[in-house]
Amino acid sequence: MQKVYFDSAATTQVRPEVIDKMTLVLREDYGNPSSTHGFGRSAKNHIEQARKNIAKHLGVKASEIIFTSGGTEADNLALNSAVRDLGVKHIITSKIEHHAVLHTVQEIQSQTNISISYVNINLDGSVDYNHLEKLLVASSDKTLVSLMHVNNEVGTILDIDRVGNLCMEQEALFHSDMVQSIGHLDVNLSELQVDFTAVSAHKFHGPKGVGFAYIKKNSGLKPLIYGGEQERGYRGGTEGVHNIAGMDEALRLAYEHMVEEKAYISNIKQYFIDQLKERIDGVKFNANCCDLDHSTYTLINVCLPISQEKSGILLFQLDIKGIACSKGSACQSGSGKGSHVLTEILSEEDMLKPSIRFSFSKYNTKEEVDYVIGVLKEFIED
Structure with a gap:
């Protein structure tokens, strides 16, 4: 049976070079980075060199990069600390944010007196910028936009x-x-008016369980996790040296090969779009995912012309055929609920049909696209 991995928006395959780097660090530099002896200093060097490298890629200062367990923790750090430490009383966000933001904001509201405003979302999935401006102008409280x-x-x-x-x-x-x-x-953060960001290594062929927050210098944020002075006092706990070194290597390779890999993956995405339009009548592309100028080149989200009775077994049938993809995001796959993103932009009629996210990487091929299209067509016509 052929196996096809079209779920890179959930997590990516780790590059062999990254595995090699992590293995080397695990084998040779196993000291605690907070220790002052040679073993500790060697481990600490990996962390600080990674911090400098990542900062250079993004055009910021090394002191503005704080290593975390991933994007969810980085989101929590920024949102919770902004309310607790910076006097934020009003958060403007959208109803199509990742749950790492949505659920965190809702939890903060349940424990504090902050207000939440949701900016309108257009049917193509874009933010209504005029509405955002109105919300900002009307806000008399210290405000954070997420x-x-x-x-x-x-x-x-x-x-x-x-x-x-x-x-x-x-x-x-x-x-x-x-x-x-x-x-x-x-992305060059020094050219953007952004105060805080969240990043996960496993989205760009790095290891899981590690990421970082960009926190603009002199922000005033305080730790979310206490227990030590690691990460310049922003995050207590012994750092995962091998994971940080792996993330550093993954981001280096991502930037080194970005132009050719983007071109290659864009070609895969366009081929998938063309084949879907040609071979499956009635297929719809959610939001503007088929527009390569206004959406990421790494994924498409399609509404398929399948009856409600058959839609419940579609992912199961694809899995049986060796095809990995997602209905909504991986983080909510066990919730039993529909996609909160698609709920905001699709009609009631289309919400009754299955929508599937296919996401790509440098490891995919057009032959895999042909195989998946064939499986979909067979299932629809059966």
Whole structure:
């Protein structure tokens, strides 16, 4: 049976070079990075070198990079600390954010007196920027805007320059979850009016369980996790040296090969779109995921012309055929609920049909696309 992995928006295959780097660090540099002896200093060197390298890629200072367990922790750090430490009383976000943001904001509201405003979302998955401006202008409280750079389900790209400038004009803080963009798009944070970001290594062929937060210098944020002075006092706990070294290597390779890999993956995505249009009547592309100018090149989200009776077994049938993909995001796959993102942008009629996210990487081929299209066509026509 052929196996096809079209779920790279959930997690990516780790590059062999990254595995080699992590193995080397695990074998040779196993000291505690907080120890002052040679073994500790050697481990610490990996951490600080990684911090410098990552900061250089993003155009920021090394002191502004704080290593975390991943994007979810980085989101929590920024959101919780902004309310607790920076006097934020009003958060503006959207209903199509990752649950690492949505659930965190809702939990903060349940424990504090902050207010939440949800910016309108257009049917193509984009933010209504005029509504965002109105919300900012009308806010009399210290405000934080939290909007993701690339939507993890439908791939819509935020006009991050525009949002950052709006926030700056209204003296609001800006947090952006960049889990789906860092490592795939050439992002220079020094050119953006962004105060906080969240990044996960496993989205760009690095290891799971590690990521980082960008926290603009002199932000005033305090730790979310106490127990030590690691990470410049922002996060207690012994760092996972091998994971940080692996993330450093993964991001280095992502930037080194970004141009050719983007071109290759874009070609795979366009081929998938063309084949779906040609071979499956009635297929719809959710939001603007079929527009390569306004969505990420790494995924598509399609509404398939399948009856409600058959839709419940579609993912099961694809899995039997060796095809990995997602209905919604992986983080909510066990919830038993439909996609909160698609609920905001699809009609009631289309919500009754199955929508599937296929996401790609450098390891995919057009032959895999042909195989998946064939399986889908057979299932639909059966």
